[in-house]
Amino acid sequence: MAQREGETIVAVVTLDPEKVRGGGAPVFVASGPEEREKIATYLSRIMDVQVHDLENGTYVLVRH
Amino acid sequence: MPFWVAVITGVVLGSLARLAMLRTDYRQYPSYPHGYASHLALGVIAAFTGAAVVPAFIEKEFTAVTFLVLVAQQFREIRDLERRTLDRLEETQLVRRGAGYVEDIAKVFEARNYLTIFAAMTASTVAYLGAASEVMPWPAAALAGSTAGLGVVLYGKRGLDRRPVGAICRVREGRLHFRDTLLYVDDILIMEIGLAEGREAYERHGIGVVIEPKDDDARATLANLGQRQAIAHDTAAIMGLRKDIGTPEFTPLVRLDLETGRAAMAIVPVEQDVGPLLDAVRSVPVIEGARTRPLATKPGRRAAD
Incomplete structure (x- = not known):
């Protein structure tokens, strides 16, 4: 089923760039929770991806 | 002639x-x-x-x-x-x-x-x-x-x-709530929603449905992904969905409780009526590809009790 195939991280939005490593998805560093929320919302609407909160200051945007 | x-x-x-x-x-x-x-x-x-x-x-x-x-x-x-x-x-x-x-x-x-x-x-x-x-x-x-x-x-x-889902399962309303950012219906995890906006929409307009299989055959049917997608599709088609493209968090999902075999769905319908929503879920046909009958086999029957 399409739902389970090819789940990809499209972007990462974080308050703490120290906690994100590696490549693949672009990382957006936000300077505060409001900015993080705003960037994540914009990217979500633009890319039709879902925002997931890893609860360590980092949001990942996943295409399901 | x-x-x-x-x-x-x-x-x-x-x-x-x-x-x-x-x-x-x-x-x-x-x-x-x-x-x-x-x-x-x-x-x-x-x-x-x-x-x-x-x-x-x-x-x-x-x-x-x-x-x-x-x-x-x-x-x-x-x-x-x-x-x-x-x-x-x-x-x-x-x-x-x-x-x-x-x-x-x-x-x-x-x-x-x-x-x-x-x-x-x-x-x-x-x-x-x-x-x-x-x-x-x-x-x-x-x-x-x-x-x-x-x-x-x-x-x-x-x-x-075909028999409807209502014939093999009990369908009732479930309590939709969040633990931090995780969306639950009763104690069944549905998904994680990162955006506060999405969580608010679920809290305001969301309805939770719990689907309890009546026996082991029904449990196996409900575990089928095609059956669960059919339930999500038909319910959304009948009750309407507060969703457009760009908001994947409002796609209704049907998820299983592995402990009991129950399934739960969270949905943000246009029509905010619980009764008709439950009836919509009940009337979804049991799809043929999902119909499994473990109880028709000896090991299945022995495992059931």
Whole structure:
């Protein structure tokens, strides 16, 4: 089923760039929770991806 | 004379049967006027095929019989045709039907054409025998044929009818809530929603549904991904969905509780009525590909208790 195939991280939005490593998805560093929320919302609407909160200051945007 | 009585009885009965069956599946495949017309046309051809074959055989028209059998072969294509149409339409749906449901609908269309052929064949055979044996006048023969054909339709229809989810599961409202960013219905995890906006929308408009299987067969059916997608699709189609493209968090998901085999769905419907929503879930057909019967096996029965 399409739902389970090819789940990809499209972007990462974080308050703490120290906690994100590696490549693949672009990382957006936000300077505060409001900015993080705003960037994540914009990217979500633009890319039709879902925002997931890893609860360590980092949001990942996943295409399901 | 008996030939024409038989063929006309068969064609009329078969076509009417197909028309009646088209009406009953209006919801499960919203067929537009054109889809309706093309299926009716195919139904008339199917009825003619079924109606002509036995009389032609008795009249020793073997060439005709051969051709009619060839025509019957073509009805295998219908499943493929429906599947392709529905597959293409998937792109245009906010909530997909899912491969399991598409396959199921395609199969139903194919089977109903075969039922039409079979009903027309029975009707024309009985009418032919009645008219040819001269024990009754031809209107009586036509009537006897129609009755026999109708019997086949009713019997076949009952055999082919699918049970709804409500027949194998108890469906009730569940408490929709968040633990941090995780969305739960009762104690069943549905998904993680990162955006506060999305969580607020669920808290304000969301409705949780819990689906409890009545036995182990139902539990296995409910575990099927195609069945769960069908539930999400039909419910969203009936109740409307507060969602557009760009908001994947509002796609209704049906998730399992591994401890009990229950399933739960969170949905943000346009219509905020719990009763009709639960009825919508109950009325979703159990799809054939998901029907599993572990209780029919010995290990399954032993594992159940």
